Amino acid sequence: MKTLLIADHDNQTVADATTKALTAARALGGEVDILVAGQGAQSAAEASAKLQGVAKVLLADAEAYAHRLAEPLAALVLSIAPGYDAIVAPASSAGKNLLPRIAARLDVMQVSDVTKVAGPDTFEHPIYAGNAIEVVKNPERVKVFTVRTAAFAATPADGASTPVEAVAVPVAESRATFVREEMAKSERPELGSAKVIVSGGRALGSAEKFNEVLLPLADMLGAAVGASRAAVDAGYAPNDFQVGQTGKIVAPELYIALGISGAIQHLAGMKDSKVIVAVNKDEEAPIFQVADFGLVADLFQAVPQIEAALG
Amino acid sequence: MKILVPVKLAIDSNAKPRLKADRSGIDLANVKLSINPFCEIAVEEAVRLREAGKATEVVVVSVGVGKATDAIRSALAIGADRGILIEAEGRVEPLTIAKLLAKVVEEEKPDLVLTGKQAIDDDSNQTGQMLAALLDWPQATFASQVELDGAELVVTREVDGGHQTLRLSLPALVTTDLRLNEPRYPSLPNIMKAKKKPVETKSAETYGVDLTPRLSVVEVREPAARKAGIKVADAQELVSKLKAVGVL
Ligand SMILES: Cc1cc2nc3c(=O)[nH]c(=O)nc-3n(C[C@H](O)[C@H](O)[C@H](O)COP(=O)(O)OP(=O)(O)OC[C@H]3O[C@@H](n4cnc5c(N)ncnc54)[C@H](O)[C@@H]3O)c2cc1C
Numbered sequence: 001m002k003t004l005l006i007a008d009h010d011n012q013t014v015a016d017a018t019t020k021a022l023t024a025a026r027a028l029g030g031e032v033d034i035l036v037a038g039q040g041a042q043s044a045a046e047a048s049a050k051l052q053g054v055a056k057v058l059l060a061d062a063e064a065y066a067h068r069l070a071e072p073l074a075a076l077v078l079s080i081a082p083g084y085d086a087i088v089a090p091a092s093s094a095g096k097n098l099l100p101r102i103a104a105r106l107d108v109m110q111v112s113d114v115t116k117v118a119g120p121d122t123f124e125h126p127i128y129a130g131n132a133i134e135v136v137k138n139p140e141r142v143k144v145f146t147v148r149t150a151a152f153a154a155t156p157a158d159g160a161s162t163p164v165e166a167v168a169v170p171v172a173e174s175r176a177t178f179v180r181e182e183m184a185k186s187e188r189p190e191l192g193s194a195k196v197i198v199s200g201g202r203a204l205g206s207a208e209k210f211n212e213v214l215l216p217l218a219d220m221l222g223a224a225v226g227a228s229r230a231a232v233d234a235g236y237a238p239n240d241f242q243v244g245q246t247g248k249i250v251a252p253e254l255y256i257a258l259g260i261s262g263a264i265q266h267l268a269g270m271k272d273s274k275v276i277v278a279v280n281k282d283e284e285a286p287i288f289q290v291a292d293f294g295l296v297a298d299l300f301q302a303v304p305q306i307e308a309a310l311g
Numbered sequence: 312m313k314i315l316v317p318v319k320l321a322i323d324s325n326a327k328p329r330l331k332a333d334r335s336g337i338d339l340a341n342v343k344l345s346i347n348p349f350c351e352i353a354v355e356e357a358v359r360l361r362e363a364g365k366a367t368e369v370v371v372v373s374v375g376v377g378k379a380t381d382a383i384r385s386a387l388a389i390g391a392d393r394g395i396l397i398e399a400e401g402r403v404e405p406l407t408i409a410k411l412l413a414k415v416v417e418e419e420k421p422d423l424v425l426t427g428k429q430a431i432d433d434d435s436n437q438t439g440q441m442l443a444a445l446l447d448w449p450q451a452t453f454a455s456q457v458e459l460d461g462a463e464l465v466v467t468r469e470v471d472g473g474h475q476t477l478r479l480s481l482p483a484l485v486t487t488d489l490r491l492n493e494p495r496y497p498s499l500p501n502i503m504k505a506k507k508k509p510v511e512t513k514s515a516e517t518y519g520v521d522l523t524p525r526l527s528v529v530e531v532r533e534p535a536a537r538k539a540g541i542k543v544a545d546a547q548e549l550v551s552k553l554k555a556v557g558v559l
Pocket residue numbers: 200201202203227228229230231242243244245246247248258259260261262263264265266269279280281282285297298299300324348349431
């Protein structure tokens with residue numbers, strides 16, 4: 001069994017999502033190679049080489065990979081796929097964009113959002129917004145799956161000095177071209193790797209209030225900031241903050257939901273958090289059914305009181 | 312420009328899925344089914360492009376049992392021009408759907424295929440990308456904005472960290488995200504009109520695609536339940552409880 005893990009990275013460092021997906025890839029048993037495709041991504045390749053239990057790091061460095069477009073990446077992976085029995089990527093926006101393209105070309109089915117590798121050909125993954133867990137047997141010649149990273153611990157770096165090998169880059173003309181990117185820059189931890197998340201809902205009422213109420217609390221707790229879809233749709237928070245079935249799936253140590261009702265689509269993204277706190281003025285709000293600690297209160301009063309109690 | 316929109320009939324987003332007692336799947340008898348929300352957004356976008364004079368025809372296609380016609384009728388009520396139902400029983404996997412859709416693309420020759428980013432039942436998020444791969448078309452997944460610029464599409468996508476904008480030459484495939492648009496509520500006259508629009512029914516068998524699922528379902532079970540929590544009286548108690556469990 002030989003597995004290829006497609007890394008998420010920012011050319012400098014390897015994303016937390018990759019180190020978690022590596023844990024899933026290693027659970028298959030057998031060797032794992034990591035593919036780092038990017039432009040000027042030597043540092044990310046070296047960081048990947050330090051991770052525990054990696055046989056080899058493949059570095060594909062070319063302008064074509066600068067913005068992670070699916071077409072050239074799929075061509076690249078397909079050119080090296082014949083050596084592998086499994087092809088794995090984090091279920092990030094990049095992984096979800098890319099992997100089905102590869103699976104279709106290999107004529108194999110993909111398993112999405114794997115939460116448990118129960119054996120080399122048996123996988124668990126959530127369906128119906130996490131209301132059910134499906135266990136599937138995958139007899140395909142190549143196992144292709146994305147990993148729900150919230151379900152796996154990170155594989156640590158153990159200072160290994162795994163070889164980094166350059167891979168030949170196939171020339172592929174692409175009918176998709178990059179125009180621009182607007183990426184939020186934040187000093188805060190990422191949603192996917194934060195130990196604490198403070199999330200706000202429609203109750204916040206405006207972008208100003210959202211920031212005014214959530215950010216100081218998040219700062220005190222060293223937390224990432226999340227939001228419900230209603231808050232994102234109303235423009236209180238950027239799309240990248242959305243937690244839920246169709247947003248980010250998170251499982252921090254502590255998730256604090258402020259003024260979020262707890263629709264199943266929101267719960268789908270956070271109900272595996274270790275400890276859940278909900279502040280909502282409606283004691284019937286469904287969020288209380290998953291909250292370990294519920295506070296029935298007006299959040300605009302409760303949040304300053306929580307800050308005061310934190311001291 | 313001709314647009315093809317694949318639509319799926321799925322559990323209604325307000326319905327609570329119940330598991331079958333024998334753990335073989337979800338019990339869909341007596342559950343409200345609707346057009347998958349992301350497909351509805353795709354139809355709305357296609358109809359808006361036609362209304363803006365940028366597209367000439369919007370064709371919707373669904374693979375499924377006879378009931379899938381409901382998804383097609385919903386799409387026709389939004390404003391799609393005609394429908395194709397490809398009858399297939401049982402569990403049909405995204406790869407198979409993509410292969411059937413590729414055949415429909417061969418027949419219909421659309422310039423643009425708009426799919427949902429994911430079906431809210433299987434949550435696969437695969438079909439659009441697989442179809443683009445089989446057709447060797449460029450793709451833009453998770454679209455929050457679509458603009459036609461001559462023979463090219465300029466698409467803004469929702470990605471981890473923010474937004475990315477791509478330019479695709481046609482023919483191309485786009486998958487829709489939630490914020491692309493807000494689908495209209497079809498008016499009663501449009502719902503009536505939809506009943507008269509043509510829907511062609513074909514059997515999946517006629518396409519020569521092997522419909523046998525590749526994956527087998529071992530079981531479908533409940534996720535681990537959370538322990539019942541408690542209500543705290545005030546912020547003070549909340550903070551001390553959080554300290555006691557060691558998360559602060
Ligand atoms: C296909 C689909 C996908 C979706 N995906 C997602 C997703 O990924 N993520 C997601 O979050 N949603 C998603 N949704 C939307 C979801 O169904 C809900 O509409 C959404 O989560 C509601 O957001 P909310 O809880 O902020 O707003 P609301 O439901 O309006 O709740 C606001 C809450 O705030 C409380 N409140 C009001 N004022 C105060 C106050 N002063 N103090 C304290 N509490 C107060 C109210 O009691 C209420 O419970 C999806 C929906 C569909 C159909």
